[in-house]
Structure formats: C-alpha cells, structure tokens
Amino acid sequence: MPKSLAAGPRRSAVSDAYGRGRNAGMHAGYDEGYFRGKSQGIVNRVVYTPPVRDIHVLFVSSGKGFPYSPIDEAIIGTLHGMVRQVSLTDAKQDVAAEASRTRPDLVLVLDGMYLPVEQMDAVRAMDIRTAVWMTDDPYYTDMTVDWIHHYDYVFTLELNCVAHYQNLGCSQVHYLPFAAFPVHYRPIAMPGAAKRDIGFVGTAYPKRIQFFEPIMDQLMAHRTFINGNWWEKFPGYGRFNNQIEINKWMGPAETADVYNSAKIVINLHRAVDDDEINQNSGHIPAASPNPRTFEISACGTLQLCDERSDLARFYTPGVEIDTYRSQGELLEKVEYYLANDHLRKEIAHRALERTYQEHTYAHRLNTLFSVIFP
Incomplete structure (x- = not known):
C-alpha cells in the first residue's frame, strides 16, 4: 500500500483520539471548576456573625507550640471579633500578675497542662472568673486529675469526660468540641498540592x-x-x-x-x-x-x-x-x-x-x- 494511503487512516485515528481526550479534559475541567465555584458560593452565602459582648478576656495559650499553636491562633483570631478587649499571655508566664494588672472579666486557658495551679488559685482569689478548654481528652486524663478542679469552668471536647470531671469535684463541666477556623480551613480555588x-x-x-x-x-x-x-x-x-x-x-x-x-x-x-x-x-x-x-x-x-x-x-x-x-x-x-x-x-x-x-x-x-x- 502506498505510504500516503496508510498514513491517512493513522492520522485520522490519532486525530479522533486527540479530540476525545480534549473533550474529556474540557468536561472534567468544567466539572471541577463548577464544584469549586459552588464551594466558594456556599462560603460567601453562609456567614455567621456572633454577638459582641462587652467583656474583657485574658486568653492564656497552651505554651506548647505546634501543633497546639494553630488552635491558639484560631481562638485568638475569633475572640477579637466577639469581645470588647482581648489580652494575651501563655502558660509559661506569670498569669496571676497579668490578671492583676489588666483585671479581665474572664481568664480563659487553653489546655492548662503547663500552668501551675497556684496561678489559677491566685486569679480566682481576685474574684475573676476562670475557665479551661481541654485539648486532648480522653487521652491524657491521668495527668489532669491533680489540677482540673482549680478552675471555675471546665470545657472538654470529649462528651465522656463530662461525668469524669464531675466525679472529680468540678461543678461546672460542659461539653464543647473544637471546630473549624475559616481563616485556616476553607475551599481553595486552585490547591497547590498534587491531585x-x-x-x-x-x-x-x-x-x-x-x-x-x-x-x-x-x-x-x-x-x-x-x-x-x-x-x-x-x-x-x-x-x-x-x-x-x-x-x-x-x-x-x-x-x-x-x-x-x-x-x-x-x-x-x-x-x-x-x-x-x-x-x-x-x-x-x-x-x-x-x-x-x-x-x-x-x-x-x-x-x-x-x-x-x-x-x-x-x-x-x-x-x-x-x-x-x-x-x-x-x-x-x-x-x-x-x-x-x-x-x-x-x-x-x-x-x-x-x-x-x-x-x-x-x-x-x-x-x-x-x-x-x-
């Protein structure tokens, strides 16, 4: 067969395959774009505006660094839009002295593992409310037994730890799981990681x-x-x-x-x-x-x-x-x-x-x- 006649069908088959591949790619790209566009539409439409309270919160970060620091950032970033004033310190600082200086309405502690109980006892003696939000329940409950009752309010992300802390003598124990911080976690139009x-x-x-x-x-x-x-x-x-x-x-x-x-x-x-x-x-x-x-x-x-x-x-x-x-x-x-x-x-x-x-x-x-x- 002459080369010119043999080449024609081959070129036609390649062209057809290219066309099918191109159409499939365009269709997949359209679907992905629509999906991500709809995700962004949901984010833009569903906006929660919490009430702003006339209170001053002294937030005590965990002092543990990563991976706890993103939770610190999430709470701090959210607090600034919800209360009149936010003061910041961490568990390795003199929290009682800072509370005495700033006189907040609430001292809110994340984790509390590294914070000496004497610090919280001193804050409570100033008639300032104290609360701790537990980060690792129930995995480290053996370690929390000795200090959890030094707070007015205990918030735990584990439902089964509510009764556990109540049995330890804590009168105000509440179930409060963590959540998403939209500044950190939201749909991305074009993620950089490999598909x-x-x-x-x-x-x-x-x-x-x-x-x-x-x-x-x-x-x-x-x-x-x-x-x-x-x-x-x-x-x-x-x-x-x-x-x-x-x-x-x-x-x-x-x-x-x-x-x-x-x-x-x-x-x-x-x-x-x-x-x-x-x-x-x-x-x-x-x-x-x-x-x-x-x-x-x-x-x-x-x-x-x-x-x-x-x-x-x-x-x-x-x-x-x-x-x-x-x-x-x-x-x-x-x-x-x-x-x-x-x-x-x-x-x-x-x-x-x-x-x-x-x-x-x-x-x-x-x-x-x-x-x-x-």
Whole structure:
C-alpha cells in the first residue's frame, strides 16, 4: 500500500483520539471548576456573625507550640471579633500578675497542662472568673486529675469526660468540641498540592498502623498520599515512600491544601487503648469527633470517618459525611465514591454548608460565653 494511503487512516485515528481526550479534559475541567465555584458560593452565602459582648478576656495559650499553636491562633483570631478587649499571655508566664494588672472579666486557658495551679488559685482569689478548654481528652486524663478542679469552668471536647470531671469535684463541666477556623480551613480555588484521590493526615500511632496495614496495598493502588509523623514505622514503608511523607508537622495552610487537593479524605481517630502513648489508664471511651472532622468538612471535601457515637450530633452520616466500621467497609466506600463523583461532591457541599452554619470557633466561643455570662 502506498505510504500516503496508510498514513491517512493513522492520522485520522490519532486525530479522533486527540479530540476525545480534549473533550474529556474540557468536561472534567468544567466539572471541577463548577464544584469549586459552588464551594466558594456556599462560603460567601453562609456567614455567621456572633454577638459582641462587652467583656474583657485574658486568653492564656497552651505554651506548647505546634501543633497546639494553630488552635491558639484560631481562638485568638475569633475572640477579637466577639469581645470588647482581648489580652494575651501563655502558660509559661506569670498569669496571676497579668490578671492583676489588666483585671479581665474572664481568664480563659487553653489546655492548662503547663500552668501551675497556684496561678489559677491566685486569679480566682481576685474574684475573676476562670475557665479551661481541654485539648486532648480522653487521652491524657491521668495527668489532669491533680489540677482540673482549680478552675471555675471546665470545657472538654470529649462528651465522656463530662461525668469524669464531675466525679472529680468540678461543678461546672460542659461539653464543647473544637471546630473549624475559616481563616485556616476553607475551599481553595486552585490547591497547590498534587491531585490525589485519597488523602490522610495524621501521626502513625500504633493502632493506626494496625488498621491500615492489611489494606495499604489496595489504598495505594489509587492516588493515595499520607502525611504525618512516625510513618517510617509502617511495615514495608519503603514500598510507598513516594506516597508517604514522614516526620513533618503540617501547618494549617499545608493541611488545608492537602484536604482541598483530594477527592476523599480519610479520618481515623486516635485509639483510646493505645497504652504505650496514651495516659488514660481508666480507658475512658471516646464518643466525640476530633478537630479534623470539622476542618476537613470546612474545606468542602468528602470525608470518610470511623464511627463515633456522638458524630451524628454534628453531621448526618450518608448525607454530610460518611462513616466506616472496618477496613473492608472503608475500601468499599472509597471505591463507591470514586465511581460516583456527583454524589461525592453533593455530600462534600452539604458538609461544608453545615460546618459554616454551626461548627466554627465563633459558634463554640458564643456557647462558652453563654455559659459563663448567662
């Protein structure tokens, strides 16, 4: 056959393939642009404006640095729009002296682990209200026994610790989970992280390694990326070293970038019976969602979260979030949502809207102030 005749069909086939690829790419780009545009529309439409109270708050940050500092930033940034005056110090400073000098209406402490109880006793002796917002319940409850009753008000992010602190003699104990800080966690029009099907951000605690080990090959068959400390302990880690970034605490900007770049983000809570790293000898069970639950949802990304009994108070499973109880169920839902893109995006948008309506730090601090200044 003459070369000219043979080349024609080949060029035609290449041209057809190019056209199909171009059309598919344009369609995918349009869908992604529409999805991200709708996410931004939700953020612009759902705006919560908390009441501004005529009070002065002295906020005592944890003094622990990262990863607690982003929570400090979230609370401080939110407080400035909610009260008349905000004064700042940290747990390593002379808090009582600062309270004596500034005479706030409330001394609000984050964590409280490093703050000497004598400091809070001195503040209370000045007839100034004191409150602590616990950051790590129930994982370090053995360490809080000796100092938790030195506050007027105790706020815990774990529902099952309310009765625990009441039994220790605390009269004012309230359930107050953490939330999303929209300055840190929000939809990003063009995330910088590489596109991924599945993302996971978190430390490789022993129980997490045990959970992921039997299914890691199946997860990594997709564009799955893991970020966090200690993942070099994962058996056979070297096989996935291009998909696992180790020994790095990720700040809010990087974390939000990862959440925004993924189709699905897995949330696997820390285990309460990881005895080699926890200090929870009473094995107080965990019922409440972790801060990541709200942060992932605030980025407008579908979240697959391991079941916790109080999760449905915040998001409706199957509607605004989805859950799993086993490795097999997690894999089934990963495959299902990767194959059902429209449903994945619908659930992600509903979670985003619910988060901005109910689960920001402004909502939480308004609840806190309503308890202390009824």
